[in-house]
Amino acid sequence: MDRIPVFDGHNDTLLNLLLRRRGQGRSFFERSKTGHLDLPRAVEGSFSGGFFACFVPPDPRAGWDEESALRITDEGYEVSGSPPLDPEYARRFADKMTALLFRLEEESEGRMKVVRKAAEIDDCLEDGALAAILHFEGAENLGPDPGALEEVHDLGLRSLGLVWSRPNAYAHGVPFRFPSSPDTGPGLTDAGRELVRECNRLGVLIDLSHLNENGFWNVADLSDAPLVATHSNPHALCPTARNLTDRQLDAIRDSDGMVGVNFAVAFLREDGKDDADTPLETVALHVDYLVDRVGIDRVGFGSDFDGAKVPKAIGDVSGLPNLLTTLEEHGYGEAELRKLTHGNWLRVLRQTWGG
């Protein structure tokens, strides 16, 4: 079988390139041994693009960080109390990350393209350029005025997560907690509801990953677009607050939306442990479960490359063919693999963006 291109629902590579301490100063254009994703390794792994997240980390002045907020419990863990960001700070940081993505596009001399239409992704898959969707992981990135959505849409934003795992003016994200239901707090605020309508009007994809369950149902009621969780897994196989219950999966199926399988081992393993020694078989079981529940046309990948610990057997983006081999062994034929690797994302994006 020819190498099948992979278009993917989530990476945090921009953050790793922007924060030198996190990314160790690596370049997107040189093959590195650190992190998960750069252009040479993308080519090796037939990674043809995906959602590039603008994630604004906690403001160091707020004195909160994930490691010190982590509490080990009898059954698992809990990371609590990630404070809301100052929207001015969030907007400034998001502007820098957005500028970085466009700078990469320019420096790539045609090898990478920030895409605004599904047809542009088709072209990239055809000619081998990397297709990047500008995605905001948290609507506080818009700044204090939600009306800024139109402005960033004009710039190229095509996907918006209402929240990361913290509250903001629009909604409440789930804390990282295991085991836990995703029902962890109140639903959307009035501003959040308004933002959903704006996303629908402008054709911006609404990402449900990180949103709590009440918020999820509010979006399901309000939105006229397919329901999409770009990087989440079935709660039935790994009961973290970040994963989706069967009821949520059924709503995604009924809206003809989709789920991107997250390779983060902590969201894959039934024990919730952050252990890279996790077999590819476990990823395949998540794919099987989702295909069974929502259908072969509504499952894709949402790797979380550069944002999470992934199974050793994938390692980084160049290891994607290993996963495809495992899925083949699980009985997926070429036509099905083409849906899982990129076809379904293209279908949902075409439906959501129009054209």
Ligand SMILES: [Zn+2]
């Ligand atoms: Zn995330």
